[in-house]
Amino acid sequence: MIRTPICDLLDIEHPIALGGMGSATSPELVSAVSRAGGLGAMGCHYQTPEQVRARTQAIREQTNRPFGLNFLLFDMREDSFTAALELRPAVMQFAWARPDQDLAPYFDRAHKAGCKITHMAGTVPEAMRAAKAGADVIIAQGTEGGGHVGYMASMPLVPMIVDAVAPVPVLAAGGFADGRGLVAALALGAQGILLGTRFLATNESPLHANFKQAIVDSDGHDTQLSEIPDIAAGLVWPGAMTRSRRNRFVERWAGREWFLRQNRAEALAELQAARRSGDVDEGTLSMGQDAGLIHDIVPAADIVTRIAREADEILTKKLPRLVA
Numbered sequence: 001m002i003r004t005p006i007c008d009l010l011d012i013e014h015p016i017a018l019g020g021m022g023s024a025t026s027p028e029l030v031s032a033v034s035r036a037g038g039l040g041a042m043g044c045h046y047q048t049p050e051q052v053r054a055r056t057q058a059i060r061e062q063t064n065r066p067f068g069l070n071f072l073l074f075d076m077r078e079d080s081f082t083a084a085l086e087l088r089p090a091v092m093q094f095a096w097a098r099p100d101q102d103l104a105p106y107f108d109r110a111h112k113a114g115c116k117i118t119h120m121a122g123t124v125p126e127a128m129r130a131a132k133a134g135a136d137v138i139i140a141q142g143t144e145g146g147g148h149v150g151y152m153a154s155m156p157l158v159p160m161i162v163d164a165v166a167p168v169p170v171l172a173a174g175g176f177a178d179g180r181g182l183v184a185a186l187a188l189g190a191q192g193i194l195l196g197t198r199f200l201a202t203n204e205s206p207l208h209a210n211f212k213q214a215i216v217d218s219d220g221h222d223t224q225l226s227e228i229p230d231i232a233a234g235l236v237w238p239g240a241m242t243r244s245r246r247n248r249f250v251e252r253w254a255g256r257e258w259f260l261r262q263n264r265a266e267a268l269a270e271l272q273a274a275r276r277s278g279d280v281d282e283g284t285l286s287m288g289q290d291a292g293l294i295h296d297i298v299p300a301a302d303i304v305t306r307i308a309r310e311a312d313e314i315l316t317k318k319l320p321r322l323v324a
């Protein structure tokens with residue numbers, strides 16, 4: 001079984017983490033990943049303090065294993081963050097700070113609450129400033145990933161960040177979906193992987209069944225980077241685009257973003273209705289290029305154990321044969 005020092009740091013069995021994905025992470029999904037020996041994480045963005053408390057309690061009713069609570073720093077709800085700290089999760093998973101935002105106050109408060117801190121970075125300077133501010137783990141996120149991403153690909157970004165923040169451990173994210181990905185991440189110097197898209201196509205994922213199926217049906221070539229989903233939602237992200245499935249909604253507004261801004265309320269209502277009804281052509285589905293590696297909808301625990309087993313086999317059986 002593959003263990004890296006991050007397993008001891010985060011008190012997990014397998015170096016495999018779930019990205020806290022806004023409304024796409026349910027207590028069922030988070031607890032399933034943690035129970036299987038990975039690190040589950042719940043997206044807390046835009047949740048009220050009551051929702052953070054209720055959902056954290058629901059996770060704790062299903063597992064006593066460590067998990068994280070995820071917050072987007074650029075648009076932090078102070079009351080929800082305070083509520084999260086009072087719950088003393090094992091990990092605070094941060095992402096997407098504004099360039100001028102001081103990270104230290106958030107990290108210090110999380111450390112005082114007894115949490116380990118992970119911070120997601122899509123560039124080397126962002127990783128370095130998070131390490132300097134006291135992050136315990138850096139998530140190096142490549143542009144292949146689903147949801148909000150930067151422009152650097154995982155292959156060069158992960159080892160660059162590993163070198164830049166050493167000895168702070170790094171988890172690789174963006175494009176990882178199987179045991180081959182875990183082995184590749186280890187070879188690049190990371191201590192494990194964090195996955196989003198792969199865990200969306202699981203039994204416990206809260207996505208509509210049609211959206212899960214669209215991930216399985218994808219060949220990985222049908223994603224695109226766009227600001228259109230954020231414009232529709234009325235959100236301005238600090239230097240990110242969304243990687244989502246190319247569909248009618250995005251194509252209709254591409255090149256007419258000004259018009260989308262003018263008709264935002266109507267477009268958002270249509271978008272939300274499409275998500276509820278499972279209309280994959282009119283609702284946005286954030287997913288990474290690794291959708292092309294995803295062929296089944298299974299329990300989240302199976303993903304954790306399958307990746308760990310595949311990686312173990314590659315490392316112990318396939319790769320040693322290559323060394324003369």
Ligand SMILES: Cc1cc2nc3c(=O)[nH]c(=O)nc-3n(C[C@H](O)[C@H](O)[C@H](O)COP(=O)(O)O)c2cc1C
Pocket residue numbers: 018019020021022024043045070071072094095120141144145146147148173174175176194195196197198286287288289290
């Ligand atoms: C639907 C969706 C929502 C996401 N929301 C968040 C979020 O709220 N906070 C966060 O830190 N990362 C978020 N992410 C990014 C993931 O944490 C992770 O970095 C990314 O999914 C990794 O790439 P992969 O999808 O190829 O596994 C989201 C990703 C997806 C697909």
